[in-house]
Amino acid sequence: MKESGSITSIIPLLIFVFTFLGFGIYYNDFYALPSPLAAIAGIVIAFLIFKKDFKSNLADFLKGCGNDKILMMCFIYLLAGAFAMASKATGSIDAIVGLSLTYIPSSFFPVGIFIVASFISFSAGTSVGAIVTLAPLVLGLSAQGAMPLGLTGGSLLTGAMFGDNLSLISDTTIASTQSVGCSMKDKFKANSYIAIPAAFFSIILLSFLGFQSEVSEITLKEIPQNQSILVILPYFIVVLLAILGIHVFISLFIGLLSTILIGFWNESFTMLSAAKITYEGFTGMQEIFLLSLFTGGLAYMTEKAGGIQFIIRQVNRLIHSPKTAILGIGSLVSIVNFCVANNTIAILISGNIAKKITQENQIKPEYTASILDIFACYVQGLIPYGAQILILISLSQESLNYVDLMANAYYLHILLVFSLIYFLIIQKSKNLQGLENFDKKVSQKYSSKNLNQL
Numbered sequence: 462m463k464e465s466g467s468i469t470s471i472i473p474l475l476i477f478v479f480t481f482l483g484f485g486i487y488y489n490d491f492y493a494l495p496s497p498l499a500a501i502a503g504i505v506i507a508f509l510i511f512k513k514d515f516k517s518n519l520a521d522f523l524k525g526c527g528n529d530k531i532l533m534m535c536f537i538y539l540l541a542g543a544f545a546m547a548s549k550a551t552g553s554i555d556a557i558v559g560l561s562l563t564y565i566p567s568s569f570f571p572v573g574i575f576i577v578a579s580f581i582s583f584s585a586g587t588s589v590g591a592i593v594t595l596a597p598l599v600l601g602l603s604a605q606g607a608m609p610l611g612l613t614g615g616s617l618l619t620g621a622m623f624g625d626n627l628s629l630i631s632d633t634t635i636a637s638t639q640s641v642g643c644s645m646k647d648k649f650k651a652n653s654y655i656a657i658p659a660a661f662f663s664i665i666l667l668s669f670l671g672f673q674s675e676v677s678e679i680t681l682k683e684i685p686q687n688q689s690i691l692v693i694l695p696y697f698i699v700v701l702l703a704i705l706g707i708h709v710f711i712s713l714f715i716g717l718l719s720t721i722l723i724g725f726w727n728e729s730f731t732m733l734s735a736a737k738i739t740y741e742g743f744t745g746m747q748e749i750f751l752l753s754l755f756t757g758g759l760a761y762m763t764e765k766a767g768g769i770q771f772i773i774r775q776v777n778r779l780i781h782s783p784k785t786a787i788l789g790i791g792s793l794v795s796i797v798n799f800c801v802a803n804n805t806i807a808i809l810i811s812g813n814i815a816k817k818i819t820q821e822n823q824i825k826p827e828y829t830a831s832i833l834d835i836f837a838c839y840v841q842g843l844i845p846y847g848a849q850i851l852i853l854i855s856l857s858q859e860s861l862n863y864v865d866l867m868a869n870a871y872y873l874h875i876l877l878v879f880s881l882i883y884f885l886i887i888q889k890s891k892n893l894q895g896l897e898n899f900d901k902k903v904s905q906k907y908s909s910k911n912l913n914q915l
Contacts, residue, residue, distance in 0.1 A: 640812025
């Protein structure tokens, strides 16, 4: 059984978060301090203050690091880095950028990136997959001056999060619907009332900004005409496989292999240089690789120490009205996501208590599932140590500024506003299926004893 937890149990997570954010704010650069070092600070504190012997703490830490989702994500990072590096070496990125600039006006790039990223993430059910698939093109366009880096990066990030949020096969959709007990169809319908209008307003805004953006003079590496189609083939293979729903690990591996073969054919590199390029791509992702392992271990140690239960209790003490019930569910999954930096895990952790609140107040389960998914989506796209942002920063070789990225993540901010308006104002008139009968003493029913039984 997990410990009940106290404020002490979340101190290591707070140390990590505030160390990371504190250095970023002080130096006006969120990656001034290597992020794994911030995580190590929290890990050291966890070993010192958690009431277990060293071997027990170490076992919890290693179990968290060895989580199958964490390890799979780490291998995806490595393949994404290798594919991006190999694509650059063969000239495929230059060829794609050249074709894009020839046939598509640069003013439409932000909207196009948002829509394509949405389609891929919706089809494949993964925002990370959409980002690692499209990042080479997006960053290539920006590097050649086709569009400001922050705007194209923000379009890619938010498009990927929009598609993932609505996807019927996304981990977050499965986790939210299974946690509260509703069908995916009903959740999609309720979720779409908020996400689609937010996306529509975002597209209008991105269109306006695209036409207002200044484009720099562009010089591209000359690609022989007879090679231009061939060198971009691996990129289209990866995109097609992603649309078909093939696991991103497999699609990236096939893309990397085909890129290397083409590199041999057009003599871009030899077998030895191909190996070095691949390894260089691996090493370029070492920071996000280490951070994922460390945060996975730290989050599991915190959960075992009762830190998550402590957060749940504090949130429930604030629930005493219909509005705070909705805000409570959203705040709960947001805080947990802020701590564990994984939206699927945050939904799974928050799901039990969200279901209790849903049943107590006869709230439609699809509304609760939408709240869980939307707020987790928002926070995941916001935190600078989340996988999605770290991948973009890593593949841009840290030329992409986090503050600039957030300033251009328009869809996420619009989604939050639309969500609050919808659930607190529009749906209030419909009573959320009996929400007016909310028991003002519901918080008393979620005592420490009851929570420990979840």
